[in-house]
Amino acid sequence: MIELQKVNKSFGEKQVLFDVDAVFHKGKTNLVIGASGGGKSVMLKCMVGLVTPESGKILYDNRDFLQLDYQDVRAIRREIGMLFQGTALFDSLNVEDNVGFPLRMFSPMSEEERRERVNFCLKRVNLENSNNKYPSELSGGMKKRVGIARAIALDIKYLFCDEPNSGLDPITSRVIDDLLHDITHEFNITTIINSHDMKTVYDIGENIIFMHQGRAFWEGSKEEIAVARKELPELDHFIHASFIE
Template identity: 60%
Template sequence: MIELKNIRKSFGDKEILKDVSANMEPGKTNLIIGASGSGKTVLMKCMVGLMKVDSGTVLYNGQDFTAMDDHEKKPIRQEIGMLFQGSALFDSMTVEQNIMFPLDMFSSMSYRERRKRMQECLDRVELKDANKKFPAEISGGMKKRVGIARAIVLNPKYLFVDEPNSGLDPQTSLIIDKLIKDITVEYNITTVVNTHDMNTVMESGDHIIYMHQGKKQWEGSNEDIIFSEDKLLNDFIFASEFFQDIKEMRKLEMFRDKNWRAKQAGGGNK
């Protein structure tokens, strides 16, 4: 688990994060959502140590990450995988070289073992016959898959994903969302996704944090969103009549779902 306690961050006179506390839960897809300028990107950067907090603590499995020096942070950073918005692949390296890069840097495996692990990750993201291709020779969706394979090649405990669907068509976005969610559950990873994609919110949002003007405005699951009466959240998620209609349809579907009603009766939902 990743715990955030009273995180504050300012740039000059502008306060970006205002006393943010939250937990990122293992085995779940934890989403950080919010409008541009809400603080979600800064929050993620503070979590991975790319920015230092002004005050507050970030704990990885109970260890105070914010109080560590660079040497002390290294073991935790080696347990972190990162999928960047633009995939951030090395243009001069082939697909397999990109995936093997973290292994070459940090692993004590033999070359044969590294190649085997690389191929396992390629197979897991369902990429075939792409080993020798360069990033310029593959599609945007394939680049995301390569990025995911590289992010998980060291068997991370924590996976950070920045705007996974940026620049992708709707069908490919669904595939990437499902892949991230499946890997999260399969390997019991604490996955944190920074997104503005509403399909990701509704389909993959096991645990969602909605940021508004630097504060944690709302927290819950994608089921909780359907019944939330938070005006700021509803104005953000269901801004159009189309999404308002979807919300009402989803409510009806959930009321008709016997398993969901039994869950409510047993106190399984917040």
């Protein structure tokens, strides 16, 4: 479980996160939704340490990420998998070396152990026998799956995905959604997915956090959204604008 308490972040004069409180549950797909510019990516960057908030707490199973020393932060980083907007694969490395990269960086595995783990992860995302292909030879959906295999290469506890469906067609988007959902449950991961795709919310959302103008405006289950939107015009407007009724 990850808990944010009163997290504030500004860039210069501009405040983009305001006293953000949110809970991301273990073994669940936690979906962060909201209009563009609402602070979803900045919140996620704060959580993984790419940007530092001015105040607040970020608790990884009660370990305060912002107060830990270098060694303890590094230990948490090893427990984190990330799937970036776009694919962020290394173009000059083949699939096997892309997936094996975090293992090379962070684990003492032998070459053979590493290959076994890479093959396990590739099998899990239904990409067997693609080890020697280069990113330029893969479709968008395949690249995402390599990204997921790389994200789970280390034995992770937390998985962060920023717009995992961006640039994918609707059918491939569902494949990626299902994969993220299934992996979350199989490995009991705390998964955080930024999305503005309401279809993703209705398909795989288990805990929903609605960000609006830098605030965690509402949090609940997808079953509760139907009621909540009647009372919150901001949430209603967002759902309406997503054209799924």
